[in-house]
Amino acid sequence: MVISDEKYVLFTTFRKSGEAVSSPVWIAGLADGTAGFTSDLNVGKVKRVRNTPRVTLQACSFGGKPKPGSAVIEATAAVKLGEEAEAIRRAIHRKYWVTTRLLATAALVRKILRRPPVDGCAIQLTLG
Structure with missing residues (x-):
């Protein structure tokens, strides 16, 4: 089985200290x-x-x-924004379509309540 076939993976990043x-x-x-995944832009892993x-x-x-x-x-990971992130977003949507629709509904509710949107990005992973 290829790692991208897994439903969840433990993604480990490293602080400047090496931790x-x-x-x-x-x-x-x-x-x-x-391979890749999506994330909020302003989080520690990014x-x-x-x-x-x-x-x-x-x-x-x-x-x-x-x-x-x-x-x-x-x-090796790279942060992708805008158009560069689209292929990853589409791949995540295809694999996790039910959950991504639920998250889209939550984003719509957030918009209706006039809460600021969360900036997103994608992380592209080159394996090996």
């Missing part, structure tokens, strides 16, 4: 052999990727518990 910080994310494979593109991935549960026997995979 690892992990969080579970969705992941989808892309036609060019890379800031850390901008500072240090070296990351690791490991199959995990919804809560971030690594799957027994799953391998840790080295990867």
Whole structure:
């Protein structure tokens, strides 16, 4: 099984000090052999990727518990914005279409309540 076939992966970034910080994310494979996921723009993992593109991935549960026997995979991450992020957004939507529709509904409610929208981005992962 390829890591992008997993439902959730533990995405580990590294602080400038070298300390690892992990969080579970969705992941989808892309036609060019890379993988990716979407994120809010102003979160710690995005800031850390901008500072240090070296990351690791490991199959995990919804809560971030690594799957027994799953391998840790080295990867390089890059933050993508605007049009560069569209292929990743489409891949995530295809794989997680029910959940992405629920999130779109939540965004609409947020707009109706006149709350500021959350800026989004995508993280592209080059494996290996």
